[in-house]
Amino acid sequence: MTIGGWIIMIVSVSVVTIAFIWSVVRVMCSADEKHMVHGLGMDPNAEDALHEAHQKTKRKNNG
C-alpha cells in the first residue's frame, strides 16, 4: 500500500469512527428516563407504567 493509501485509509476510518463514537456518547448522555421505562416493555403513556416506574425509582433510592 502506498503512503497515500495509508493516509486515506486512516483519515476515512478515523472520521467515521469519531462520528460514530461521538453520536453514541451524545445519545447515551441524553437518554431520558421516561423513555427508558418503555424499553422494559411498558408504555410510557400509560399512567400505571409511569406509576410503576416511579415506585421502582423510589424503592431504588431508599436502598
Next chain:
Amino acid sequence: MEGEEFTERWSNRAGVILAVAGSAVGLGNFLRFPGQAAQYGGGAFMLAYFIALILIGLPLCWAEWSMGRSAGQAGYHSCPGILYYLLGKRWGKYIGVIGIVIPVIIYMYYAFIESWCLAYAAQYLFGGMEISSVKESTAAFLNFTGAGENGSVFRKDFKEVGIFLCIVCIINFWMLYRGISRGIELFCMFAMPLLFICGVLILVRVLTLGVPNVQKPENSLNNGLGFMWNPSKIVLEENVNGEWERREDLIGQVQIEKAELRALSEPNLRIRKMGPLELLRNPQLWLAAAGQVFFSLSVGFGIILTYASYLRREDDVVLSGFAACSTNGFCEVALGGLITIPAAVAFLGVAGVAGQGTFGLGFVALPMVFTMMPWGNFFGFLFYFFLFLAAITSSISMLQPGIAFLEEAMKVKRRTSCLILGSITTAGMLFVVYFSKDFKALDTLDFWAGTFLIFFLASIQIVLFSWILGVESGLQEAEFGALMKIPKIFKWILRWVSPVFLLVVSFSWFWLNVLGMSFGGKKGEVSGYIKDLFIEPDKVAQMAVGLILAFGLWVFYLVIRSERYDEQNMKWRDR
C-alpha cells in the same frame, strides 16, 4: 382499532437509532461498498463518497426523519398517508404508493439472499462447507442458489434452501407481529451490538493476516489494503480497435514487474498509472459513490418515513438521524472497507477478487478465503452470521411500511396485516426462488424496484422538503426537540445543492442505465433491462416487471378505496 394503531411508539432513543441503523446496515455495506471502492480507486472514491454523504445522504436523512415524525403526530405511518398529509394534494397519496412498493418488492428477493447467509453460517458451524477450489466454490453456490437452471432449487435442494427461507420468514414476521417496540426495536437492541462484536472479531482476524502464504508474497494483507485504499491505480491496458481498454488492476511490485515484462513482449499492452484527479474526472465514479451513499443509508425507500412516524412530537430527529448515518458509515467504511477485500486479496490475490460482483465476492471468493484461513470454520460462521444479522435488521424494516399501510388503509389488526403481507411476500419470494436462472427475476426486480423507483422517490422527497414544504419550515420542524443544531450551511445545501445534486445523479443514472446512453461522446448501447422488456423479450424479466406493476396497482386500488385517505377524513397539517 384506531386507538391501538396510533399509540404504537418507539420506546427509547437508542432503540429507534439502532432500528434505523439496522435498516441501513445491510449486505451492501460489506459486499457492495468494498467492491465499488476498489473498482474506482479507493482514495478518489472515498472523496466522492464523503461529498455525496454530506450533500445528499445526511440532508435527505434529516428530511425523511422530520417529515415522518410530523405526519406521525396526525396518525399517518405509511408513505401514501404521510405524503398526502404533508402535501395536502391528492397526488401525494398516489406518489406514496411507490413508498410501499419499493420495500415490499425488495424484501421478496432480499429474504432469499438472507437465507443464503444463514445457510452458509450453518454450514460453517456444522462443518459442512468443504471447498478446495474456486471452481468447487462456484459450483456449490450455483447449485445451492439454483442459478444454473430455473426451478432447480425446488427439484434438488429445496429442502435445504427451504428450511433457511422458512426460518428467515418466521423470524421476520414474528418480530413484526410483536410490534414496533416489543418486536423490531427489541430485536435490533440485541442484534446490532452482536453485529458490532462479530464485526470487530473478524476485523482483528483480518488485520493480523500478514502474508498467509510465504510462497506467494504478493498475496498479502498489505496489498489487499492497497487494492482497496490506494488513491491512484496502476492498470494494464489492452489496445482493442484503436482504443485502450482496462484489462487488469496491478498491485504490488511482483505483479507490476510481471506485467512490465508482458507489455514489452506484447505491443498491444501497456501499463498506465491513473492518478486521483484522473479517476475523479470519471462521472461513473461520482454516480457510483452517490448511489452507494444513497442505497446504504436506506434513504428514498420510504422506510425512514415510516420508522420516524412512530416518534413522539418532542423526540429528537437531528441527533438521531446523524447517529444512524454515522453508525452506517462506521459499519461501511471501518468494517466493510477493512474486512472483505483485504481478506480476499490476502488469500486469492488481486486476480481472484477483481471483477467479482457482490455475489461473487461474498459467496464464491470469501468461502475460499475461510477454507484457507486457520480456524476457517469458526471465522466463516462468524462472518456469515454477521452478514445474516446485517441482512435481517434490514429486511424487518422493509416490511414495516407495508404493515403500517395495510393497518391504515384496510383498518385491519396487526395480525391480519402480517398474514396478508406474509402471503404476498411468500408468493413473490417463491417467484424469485423458482426463476433463479442467472438470477434473472432477482436482478430485474432489483433494477426496477430497488434502483429505478428509489431514485424516483428520493428525488420527489428532496424536492418536496426543499422546494414545496420549504427549507425554513422544514428545518424548523426538524429542530423541534433537537439535541444538536443543524449547521447553518445545511440551509443552503438543502435549498439548492441537495435537490440539484440528486436530480443530476438521478438523471445521469437514467441516462446511462435505462436509456443506455453514455458520457463523453462514446457510443451508447441500449440497456439490457430495456432489451429484456421490449427488444429481445425475456419472459422472466417481463413477469418480474408485471409483479411490480400488479402489486403497485393493488396498493393503488387500496389507496383510492380507503376511507382513511378521503379528503374529509384527513387530519390536515396546519398549512
